[in-house]
Amino acid sequence: IFSAKIFLLPASFMAMLLGEVMIGEEGQSVWRIYASPITPKSLVKSKTFFLTLFSTIILFISGSVGIVFYHPNLPETIAALLEGFFVLLAVGIVALTIGFKGPDFSQTRRARMVRQEWSLIGLAVCGIVGISVLAPLAVSVGLSLFTGGSIDTSNLAISVAISAVISLAISAVFYRININSAKDSLRKA
Numbered sequence: 001i002f003s004a005k006i007f008l009l010p011a012s013f014m015a016m017l018l019g020e021v022m023i024g025e026e027g028q029s030v031w032r033i034y035a036s037p038i039t040p041k042s043l044v045k046s047k048t049f050f051l052t053l054f055s056t057i058i059l060f061i062s063g064s065v066g067i068v069f070y071h072p073n074l075p076e077t078i079a080a081l082l083e084g085f086f087v088l089l090a091v092g093i094v095a096l097t098i099g100f101k102g103p104d105f106s107q108t109r110r111a112r113m114v115r116q117e118w119s120l121i122g123l124a125v126c127g128i129v130g131i132s133v134l135a136p137l138a139v140s141v142g143l144s145l146f147t148g149g150s151i152d153t154s155n156l157a158i159s160v161a162i163s164a165v166i167s168l169a170i171s172a173v174f175y176r177i178n179i180n181s182a183k184d185s186l187r188k189a
Contacts, residue, residue, distance in 0.1 A: 003070035007080035008087055008134070011059035015088040016126045018051040019095025023185075024103035024113030040182035044175065047096055055088040075153045079137070082160050086167035087133050091126045093174045098122035100181035129170055136162035 063081055066072070072080065102118025114122070140159040144151045 003066050003072055003076075004080060006066035006070070007059070007063050007084045008130075010062040011055045011084050011088045012091050012126075012130055014058045015051055015055040015092030016095045016122065018054060019047075019092045019097075020099045020119060020122050021113040022047045022051060022096060023099040038186075040179050040186055043182045043186070044096070044178045047099075048093060048175070048178070051092045051096065052089060055092060056085065059084045059088060075156055076151070079156050079160050083134060083137055083163055086160075086163050087130050090129050090133050090167040090170040090174075093171045093178065094129050095122055095126055097174050097177050097181060098125065100178060100185060133163050133167045133170070136160075136166070 059081065063077075063084065066080070067077060098118050098121060099114060102115040102121075103113070137156075137159040140155045141151055144155065
């Protein structure tokens with residue numbers, strides 16, 4: 001359980017944090033985005049690429065630490081890295097939706113970047129998304145531990161494949177929502 005946490009939590013939380021604050025961090029200089037000839041699709045692509053790239057780097061760093069300290073076998077390591085990527089992808093895109101819905105552009109002494117109520121909504125929704133992506137793997141591991149056997153590589157691969165489908169489906173839906181939110185945001189400007 002601890003080795004899974006070190007693979008999954010840092011990258012997922014980084015993706016959630018970046019997704020929620022990427023729009024609001026522009027602050028008062030958000031007018032530059034509004035004044036530039038940027039399309040909503042390219043805005044969403046750039047924000048999604050940055051948060052995915054940075055979170056993937058965190059995934060590899062924390063995964064390396066997990067490998068050094070917990071010494072998982074190769075199939076478990078590959079499954080943990082893939083699951084971590086699928087979770088960070090889905091959570092990041094959902095958090096970007098929250099960032100588009102509730103940005104806080106006010107300039108105070110300490111900028112919030114996202115309104116507090118939207119941040120709490122984002123935490124709950126991202127938690128549900130993360131659990132739904134991890135559910136097939138958790139069921140597979142739980143059943144193998146309940147029956148007293150070891151984790152079978154084929155069951156592990158099937159669980160990771162199902163998680164990939166869930167992650168990509170969630171990401172595709174929320175990517176479209178993000179494009180529509182970016183259109184509304186740029187139109188209001």
